[in-house]
Amino acid sequence: GQQLNQSPQSMFIQEGEDVSMNCTSSSIFNTWLWYKQDPGEGPVLLIALYKAGELTSNGRLTAQFGITRKDSFLNISASIPSDVGIYFCAGCSGTYKYIFGTGTRLKVLA
């Protein structure tokens, strides 16, 4: 099935550093979402974006809906150890069928 391209695939960072990751698609979406998944758990929604160019924050997280509607970015500021996990982007061109990315695995070194 279709998966969106996420980069980087994985990253090790020091606690306190800022993190950036992005997601690209060959298709246009009208909704972009960012999820975090911990081991043995289902994905948990972090941020949802509904408008091209939209910039939305949730605490230390900021995400943007790309102006072309084919990409999205997630930034995490001042990372902490509990930020470790897998981050997935997801796009939706209708109302319910999410297409997920391949994931960015984040490891934070204390």
Added chain:
Amino acid sequence: GAGVSQTPSNKVTEKGKYVELRCDPISGHTALYWYRQSLGQGPEFLIYFQGTGAADDSGLPNDRFFAVRPEGSVSTLKIQRTERGDSAVYLCASSAGARVGNEQFFGPGTRLTVL
């Protein structure tokens, strides 16, 4: 506060056997979804229910896969004649509706291993 629950959490079966995976959505959520997550990948859409009916089953890989939601709440994903390639985590999600802005809440998944 009950979220989406799935049982069993783990299921090991032999090739060729039949399995059923259960999903209990958040109470009052009319929309229910099944996704499959292979190792190292993101979830992939399988099927969407609105109420009791399967509104979109375009993600089911073949006719060995079938899902029901007879009373509009609990759903069961059924896999016949399992194959090793069916091994994955099967995630269930529910939402208050299927409109833009209706967040999908995911359960912890059932890890299926086919030997």
